[in-house]
Amino acid sequence: QVTLKESGPVLVKPTETLTLTCTVSGFSLSTANLGVSWVRQPPGKALEWLAHIFPNGVESYSTSLRSRLAFSKDTSKSQVFLNMANVDPVDTATYFCARTVGYIQGIYYHDYWGQGILVTVSS
Amino acid sequence: QSVLTQPPSVSAAPGQRVTISCSGSSSNIEIHYVSWYQQFPGTAPKLLTYENNKRPSGIPDRFSASKSGTSATLGITGLQTGDEADYYCGTWDHSLGAGVFGGGTKLTVL
Numbered sequence: 001q002v003t004l005k006e007s008g009p010v011l012v013k014p015t016e017t018l019t020l021t022c023t024v025s026g027f028s029l030s031t032a033n034l035g036v037s038w039v040r041q042p043p044g045k046a047l048e049w050l051a052h053i054f055p056n057g058v059e060s061y062s063t064s065l066r067s068r069l070a071f072s073k074d075t076s077k078s079q080v081f082l083n084m085a086n087v088d089p090v091d092t093a094t095y096f097c098a099r100t101v102g103y104i105q106g107i108y109y110h111d112y113w114g115q116g117i118l119v120t121v122s123s
Numbered sequence: 124q125s126v127l128t129q130p131p132s133v134s135a136a137p138g139q140r141v142t143i144s145c146s147g148s149s150s151n152i153e154i155h156y157v158s159w160y161q162q163f164p165g166t167a168p169k170l171l172t173y174e175n176n177k178r179p180s181g182i183p184d185r186f187s188a189s190k191s192g193t194s195a196t197l198g199i200t201g202l203q204t205g206d207e208a209d210y211y212c213g214t215w216d217h218s219l220g221a222g223v224f225g226g227g228t229k230l231t232v233l
Contacts, residue, residue: 037222039168046125047160047168047211049222062221096167100222107174108215108222109158113167 002026004036004097004114011120018084018119022097029075030055035100036073036080037110040093048093052100053080087121094118126151127212127225134231139202143228145195145212151223152214157195159188160211162227168211172197204232 008020022036029036035054041047051061053071061069065084073080084091095117098110128146135141145157156175160168170179172188175195187198195212212225 039222039224046227047162047213047224049213049224052222060220060222063219098168101173102215106155106215108155109170109173109213110160110168111170111173111179113169116167 002099002112004099004112006095006097006114006117008095008117008119010118011122012087013123014088014121015086018087018091018121020082020084020095020097020117020119022080022082022114024078024080024097024099027099029073029078029080032056033101033104035102037098037100038082039096039098039110040091041096041116042090042093045093050095051082052102054100054103056103058103089121092119092121125226126216126219126223127214129210129212129225129228131226132229132231134233135202136233137202137204140198140200141202141230142199143197143210143212143230145197145225147193147195147214147223149193150218151193151216152190152195153193154217155215157188157190157212157214159186159195159197160213162209162211164209171210199230202232206230207232 037052038050099112102108158173159171162168175190
């Protein structure tokens with residue numbers, strides 16, 4: 001059974017760095033073509049893809065947020081971490097991590113999702 | 124402004140059929156597979172279709188999807204009130220080097 005769960009602070013202050021953790025089970029972070037993506041959704045708005053990381057070390061980031069995002073992972077603990085620097089109130093959103101199938105001849109989709117974590121940026 | 128364009132809302136009566144369009148470009152939909160997601164308020168998105176027209180186990184065949192050129196379509200037949208949700212298309216954009224989603228379509232079953 002594949003599961004993902006997000007964890008992290010629910011309230012951060014403007015200009016701080018947000019660190020989110022995605023803990024996965026039911027699959028290995030070392031499995032080829034299975035990555036982890038972060039997707040966020042501001043209240044009442046659409047899904048926004050943020051970034052992904054794959055076992056081959058490939059990391060991709062949203063062009064608009066590239067300078068503020070960074071990945072790391074602990075494969076032994078089945079955890080992926082996303083850092084977002086210099087947060088602003090507009091970054092208030094529910095943040096989801098999702099298992100991503102990709103890098104196979106044009107295939108790219110998110111088949112399992114975490115429940116999401118609502119992060120509020122406010123002083 | 125989302126890279127993929129969807130109508131903000133669609134509606135139809137119970138039992139009827141509805142389609143939701145997703146318009147993209149030569150750098151995304153035309154060259155990559157499209158997926159569709161269903162999201163109920165306050166919950167995570169759920170994969171409905173992938174690789175243009177495949178359904179994960181457990182998704183009823185009332186849900187179907189197709190792709191042609193730079194556009195994709197999700198079809199839902201035999202509409203039920205329980206289908207009321209937001210629907211998103213998604214794919215990879217080669218030029219951006221990023222995943223992309225549509226702006227979402229709210230389905231109302233009248």
